[in-house]
Amino acid sequence: MSVPLLRKAKSSPALQPAPAAAAPAVRQVEVGPEHDGQRLDNFLLRLCKGVPKSHIYKAIRGGEVRVNRGRAAADHRLAAGDLIRVPPLRVPEARPAFVPAGEFPVVFEDDALLVIDKPAGVAVHGGSGVDFGVIEQLRAARPQARFLELAHRLDRDTSGLLMVAKKRSALLGVHQSLRDGGWRKHYLALVAGDWVNDRQHIRQPLTKWTTRSGERRVRVDPEGQPAHTIFTLRRRFGAFSLLDAELKTGRTHQIRVHLASAGFPIAGDDKYGSDDANARLARRGFRRMFLHAHTLALPHPLSGEPLALEAPLPPECTRLLEELAVP
Known part of the structure; x- marks a missing residue:
């Protein structure tokens, strides 16, 4: 009696084990x-x-x-x-975001520093729901640059002077100058209300807090970090006043919170501002915060030569002041 031969079943391609993912290498x-x-x-x-x-x-x-x-x-x-x-360090899987190359108006540039005039509404870096900001766009526009790092920060809705270091030595020098008090940084702010004093110091300590929705805020708090701003009246417009704000410390939202706590919120400020004043300005077509980093003076971080930089008011801010000046 013949015994039937047992044939080896062919494995189905669908049953083949998937190739192992390549492990991260040293x-x-x-x-x-x-x-x-x-x-x-x-x-x-x-x-x-x-x-x-x-x-x-x-x-x-x-x-x-x-x-x-x-x-x-x-x-x-x-x-x-x-x-x-x-060593092998696993990075969480993430879909890379497209970063468009972006160039911004250059106020000053040499082999160590780049100072731009940042427009309002543009974040300085990605994060917290923002895919990219100024620094990512600059890196995309300048792929040959080996080093581009923010030397300081501006709020997303603040326009004006923003400094970027092109060398690590320049970045360290800028930070040292800031710690030594070698900066003079002035902003222009339009506030709701008829400002009283020609010159006024506000020294109110500030602390950060988070709302229930996760939004970051700052408030005056006796237990907070020391904060000092000097305000100088530039022009009165009845219901509004144009001020120069000189930062003596650099706390988050410092100018905005100091002015709001004094009863003179910045025009167009959606966090600390006046809804009524903002609505009146919106009817005029003005829909941004009127806070502009206007002038910056500091020693060059490598040569020590004095730098005096200025960014003029954006056209929409100038236009608003002209309209407010009309009786």
Whole structure:
């Protein structure tokens, strides 16, 4: 009696195991001159965008990150030419956002600094529901630039002078100048109300808080951080006044909150402003906050030469002042 041969069943392509995803590999990254003097943790946070901070610090503490084959602490200062061992660090899957290249009016530029006149309504960087801002657009427009970093911040709805460092040494120099009080920064603000004093100092400590909807706000708080603004009357328009605001400290929303707390909210301010005054201006076609970073004086971060920069009022602000001046 013959025994039938058992034939080996062919495996179905649908049943074949899927190829394993390639695991992240160890990288060897050389430190360029633009990152000379930077802390190791800050270097990795920029290099490994999207990786949670806790993962990066854990890798440093565990010795998975090496500098020139040796262990290093998070605050270790890197030098140009250092070789960094970067271990596999998984980045959460995310759909990359398209960043259009953007150029902005240039007020000053050399090999260390770029100062632009930022329009109102444009965030300075991405985050908190904003896919991209000024700095991402500048990097897209200047792919050859090895280093572009914000030297300070402006609110999204504030226009005017914004400084970008083109070298790490310039960034550090700008920050040192700011800490030393070497800046003189003036804004122009139109406020609701008839301002009284020609010159007035407001020293009100400020603290940040978050609304139930998750919106960031600032308020006057005796337990907050010290904040000092000097206001100088430029012109009266009856129901409105044009002020010069000089920042002596740089707290979040400082000018806006100081003016609102004094009873003179900034025209068009949708966070701290007057709904009635904003509605009257909207009927005139003015639909932005009237706060403009007008002048900036500071020593050049590398040469020490004095810089005096100015951004004129945007046309929509000038137009509004002309209309308010008409009896």
